[in-house]
Amino acid sequence: MIFELSGSTSSKSSLRIIPIFENSAADILPSKFGLDVHPSVFSGKKDSTYLLQHHDQLVLLVGLGEDQEINEVEKSFRRILSKNAEIIQDKVTLDFSQDLDSKLIESALIGFSLGGYSIDFFKREKDKKKDFRDLKVEVKSSIESIHLIVDRAEKISNAKIEAFKLVDLPPNVLTPTFLADWAKKLEGKNGLKAIIFDQKKAKSERLDAFLAVSRGSAKAPKFIILEHRHPKAKFHLGLVGKGVTFDTGGLNIKTQGMVHMKSDMGGAAAVLATTQLIVDLNLPINLTSIVPAVENAVDKDAYLPSEVIQSHAGLSIEVIDTDAEGRLILADGLSYLVQNYAIDQVIDLATLTGSSVATFGYECGALFSNSEDLSNNLQKAGLETFEKVWPLPMWENYRKEMDSEIADIKNYHGKPIAGAITAAKFLEAFIHEHPSWAHLDIAGVAYGDTEFSKTKSGTAFGVHLLLKFIENQL
Template identity: 55%
Template sequence: MKITPIKSSVNFKGLVIIPFFEQEENDASISFESFTISKHLFLGKKDSQFILEDNGSERIYLLVGLGKSPNYKNVKTVFRRLTARQEVLFEKKVLVWLNDKMDSDFLEAAVSGLFLGTYRLGHYKKSENEAKNWSKINISIFSAVNESKKIIEKGLKIAAAQIETFNLVDLPPNKITPKYLADWASDAGKKFGFDVKVLDKKKAEKENLKAFLAVGQGSQREPQFIIMKYRSKSAKKHFGLVGKGVTFDTGGLNIKTQGMVHMKCDMGGAATVLGAMQLIADLGLEVNITAVVPCVENAIDSRSFLPSDVIGSYSGKTIEVIDTDAEGRLILADGLSYLIQNFKPDTVIDFATLTGSAVGTFGYECAALFSKNEELSKNLQQYGEKIGERLWPLPMWDEYKTEMDSEIADIKNYHGKPYAGAITAAKFLEYFTENHTSWAHIDIAGTAFGDSEFAKTKHATAYGVHLLIKLIENL
């Protein structure tokens, strides 16, 4: 798909998409060029459409209702819906006509939505009908926004990174293995311009990444510890990112009793960080980034780690394993310690599909946020709200720390109680952050993978990719 700005729509032939804000019922009918649409037929109400064909100009007009005050996410969804559901209307040439009230954020959201709508889940389906070749579709955008070309390019890059994230989460676990993610990172680093180092099992053993290795020891698929570095000469901030990369989670010997079919999504945090690295480098942001993505498969085998095992960690602290299905926090513990001790970033953010407790608290509407840094917490909430990637804080009070006390080791990985699961998991991770003063843990269990109008089954959302960019750009 090619999307470019134009200065004049004269002589255009093809599909013309015109979004409208909702008008009051007592307003005059909607007029555009030589057409007048009765207010009884179209008022611009949210999710409404009106189509008319003008044979004289060889145009098809598609009027799209936005509602009264659409936010960024609303606009993106409206335009994504067009390419997802009405692809038959998209032939070789399309024009999107935006009025003067539609600003740069509107333009960016519209462009991202159009590109995201081309994504399909049928990666392995055989179909009698040939899939649409979106690369042949040229979309022109008429807009009064300054530097519209630059904004269009940014919107396309955001969507491209999100689609990569979709693929990483949606593809099956026999495809998306730890080695696949390591190779993906290496290829992306070469293409977009960031350094990648991968520690295989032997190298991880030399580095004493004991908690990370314990989780993967029951799998025939070798664990991979990915380290990525993006550097800008004009950077004033150094961000550290960590993403949970459990490519499939059986629960280990504490085997899951339900929902295992969806556990290919347990590397959603890794996908967020990998997609964000692509986008950060693609946009050339003026920031330094060091990202760590520990990737394992939590499988069941005679070599699997056991409930009641005491394992080591990169930090040197010992961990009593209460539940092998609380494995994500173990690999994150080593990821956080390794990142902070070796690279000393100013701010650290980790993303993980960590607990069902976060889903029980917030459902699928927002992620659970944990941080003792009020400024970082408020910024994440503010910028998440602007783009429709919401998150909300839960307490990090030290009273919860005692829940993770162990009699035999420095800490246990699970408190074994049916309450405060997301909070105690965050307190466990905090134990391995070396008392870092600017750290946030984001539990995306309810937001990384779910239901929507764009597929019949649960699928990836790429939650967090745009959120990170929005945060970095404004700090």
């Protein structure tokens, strides 16, 4: 998709798209756009559209309702390409009135870009939907900073699309090596540095819990580190994303829903896409992102229930359940991050527990933190971006549930209660008492049913949330 500002080209578009707030259609359509549309036909009601021909140009009116939020505007514009591809030719014009502020225009541009995304990666060419990569999009707006809005929206949508792809690609393609190669391709952009540990290097770095999970897989694990440094950095943020590219459950094999376990690297997708976005925007922060990438499979070498394994933090772990693998790789990722970098804030994202889904459904992620300020800032950013997270308690009594008689800690308490909380308490044991840490359990929101796909697909949850969280501190 190629965005152009109004006046940069003389060729006329085949489709003009005009977003209109409810009840303003009768006033603004004839005065600004020269269109006479009766209110009974189109009034700007939320989620309504009206297609007409004006002279030799198609015009699509998009209703925004009375007071539209950014997430609804994004969805409204995503529908245009996703569900009206037949009316799109070689060029379109997005014609924004003065009623739309910069935030809504940014959301509209992001949504329009996302509308061109499809999960039909492996369909035969004749079956594929339209390819909008070369679509020219003229943007008309009276806002002086429109060029900055367009540039920013492009970078945000590019990051979200990468997060979509990483979750939606099948596990025979999206392997730990694929994620490592993806990270290497980002290297060099605005000075970004990529460091990849193979099994030998991971062993020398004492990443034993990470390595234990990967033992049953023919696909080699990769411990991915990305370093972004800015000369005017305001703070140093550390991110860790769970990168289980497929989760069978190990020897505690899953009995249902395994077909969706390619999504178990939703945390990694969010961290990698956010890293790309921070680098693209060149925000004045130092960022260190870690993605422990493994496949949790079953063979003769797979780690066993009742094993006692070691960890980077020096704590021994009794394995109660091999399907509680995500917390094991996160434990080593968190410990390595805190021990090797001077991090001001630490945030991990993971599709970690069904318990978080049982608590919040598909509405928001579960938030755990040892810092009230960090927790409040993440909640605020989540409400602003509609990628909501909400806190659950971290009381010390829950830590006792993870006590082991044979080791320092066990990886699962074995009870059908407080699963998300006890998982968070497990992770807390590996942050070396860092004073500003948050864990986001995004199992219910990183992947699921949407109107834009006939099957479950990635949501890019966490990308916009983390961007807003960062920018609120600058």
